[in-house]
Amino acid sequence: xxxxxxxxxxxxxxxxxxxxxxxxxxxxxxxxxxxxxxxxxxxxxxxxxxxxxxxxxxxxxxxxxxxxxxxxxxxxxxxxxxxxxxxxxxxxxxxxxxxxxxxxxxxxxxxxxxxxxxxxxxxxxxxxxxxxxxxxxxxxxxxxxxxxxxxxxxxxxxxxxxxxxxxxxxxxxxxxxxxxxxxxxx
Numbered sequence: 001x002x003x004x005x006x007x008x009x010x011x012x013x014x015x016x017x018x019x020x021x022x023x024x025x026x027x028x029x030x031x032x033x034x035x036x037x038x039x040x041x042x043x044x045x046x047x048x049x050x051x052x053x054x055x056x057x058x059x060x061x062x063x064x065x066x067x068x069x070x071x072x073x074x075x076x077x078x079x080x081x082x083x084x085x086x087x088x089x090x091x092x093x094x095x096x097x098x099x100x101x102x103x104x105x106x107x108x109x110x111x112x113x114x115x116x117x118x119x120x121x122x123x124x125x126x127x128x129x130x131x132x133x134x135x136x137x138x139x140x141x142x143x144x145x146x147x148x149x150x151x152x153x154x155x156x157x158x159x160x161x162x163x164x165x166x167x168x169x170x171x172x173x174x175x176x177x178x179x180x181x182x183x184x185x186x
């Protein structure tokens with residue numbers, strides 16, 4: 001059976017409110033068994049949480065790293081994405097391609113490729129099974145989970161000559177300028 005195409009921007013994954021785009025949506029469908037031909041399914045190994053979001057969750061957890069992990073699990077369970085309701089931010093992820101939809105095979109990704117999303121976790125459908133480790137110094141959380149990458153979302157193969165965690169941190173600087181602008185606003 002052929003999977004339905006789905007919207008390249010991911011609007012077919014929005015559960016609430018109907019008609020919204022994934023980023024401002026309150027809740028996304030993160031069930032990878034609902035297959036769409038415009039999606040790449042990724043087995044997630046590491047979340048690189050936006051620094052402001054990680055700091056906010058640390059403060060809300062009184063500095064307890066395990067508390068940050070619990071907040072991430074709660075947010076993802078409630079919203080189907082890591083979209084901090086206080087800061088409005090997400091982060092990015094590292095994982096392994098599990099499945100490539102028929103309409104996105106031309107993007108050059110194959111099952112088994114190590115990848116990092118360059119689209120925010122605030123618009124990426126995400127389902128987490130468990131937190132494995134939390135590294136506050138880098139705002140990274142090792143997890144077991146699954147993410148859904150839309151046809152329009154940027155995705156990068158991990159460079160072979162850098163450690164994965166370093167490459168993830170380097171790729172994440174794309175969000176630094178907007179964060180500085182928010183923090184430095186008068």
